[in-house]
Amino acid sequence: MDDQTRMMTGLTGLGGLAQADVGDPDSVRKQQSLGQPQQDIGDILQQIMAITDESLDEAQARCWPEESPAHWGGSDDPTEGGRAGGGMAGGGLPLNFQHRKHALNCHRMKPALFSVLCEIKEKTVLSIRGVQEEDPPDPQIMRLDNMLLAEGVSGPEKGGGSAAAAAAAAAAGGSPTDSSIEHSDYRAKLAQIRQIYHSELEKYEQACSEFTNHVMNLLREQSRTRPISPKEIERMVAIIHRKFSSIQMQLKQSTCEAVMILRSRFLDARRKRRNFNKQATEVLNEYFYSHLSNPYPSEEAKEELAKKCGITVSQVSNWFGNKRIRYKKNIGKFQEEANLYAVKTAVDAANVSAQASQANSPATPNSGGYPAPCYTPDGRL
DNA sequence: TGCGATGATTTTGA
């Protein structure tokens, strides 16, 4: 059966019942004299229009009088909220009006008429509004999500931020105790942020779920008295979710800010340097001046130096970078130091050669590159 | 407290 046929049939049937039940003399006369379906439709539409003039509360209160059976295809449970006002049947309105509405509600074709109204509504209102509803995922939310994931705030608990903390602590070059203190401090603060974030997120999700359920129940209840399609309920749920996701975005944004502040504080701490101890400086200087022709230690040499000095490879690189540029800038100033280390290296080499009976071991492999210092064989300048 | 020394970071260029 197509919509039009169904509507016509429904309206005709409804009209007949309305006339019979209501006992309206005019309607009876009209039916008797005209006997036309169009007249019935006009009557029934007038009755429906009269209903739409009421407020929703009035309608609900009067649509479910005490004796009213569940003819709208809904639940028979009398405890349901929408019928709370059932005892108010009548509400001071003319009795024939109440009877007419009751007749409408109880009529067997009411569901058919109702479904037609739903369809019309869906085709008109929803199709217009629904055009822009399929939003692509918000890029800002995606960025925030990615950042929170990378920092180890969202997602499964992992090394995340602590790995960054460890790297930064290692680069700080402080004593192992200092690093571990900084590391654990960073981790503790990050864990705190993580905990607050998850607890707030849980609250939002719970509130969203509760509110969505509440609205859905309300709409389902109202769908008994006005045409609300499941699609419309879905749309409303989507609107609620959008509203709540904007709140979530604020939470994510402030969490990101907190992480950035924590991170910047931690990274600032990296700038707090400590001078290398005397032994470490000596080892580095020894290498530098004994390789003055080519003061570029290989990766292996850097690792070995780092191990000897108790610093990181990158610190060794920094040291050599600084040393090269400062030596080059002011050779005169470093001359004395260079001579000192050259003598030291020569003495060490001599000792080694004496012990190993290898007289030809080169003490200073300098040839070209950075200018070598001047010194006498006895160690004096 | 000022200043030179020094380790770290950033910028620039090959």
Place this chain on the structure above:
DNA sequence: TCAAAATCATCGCA
């Protein structure tokens, strides 16, 4: 990508 150069920020001493 690496090294040079510039710059920053802190240390440590007089």
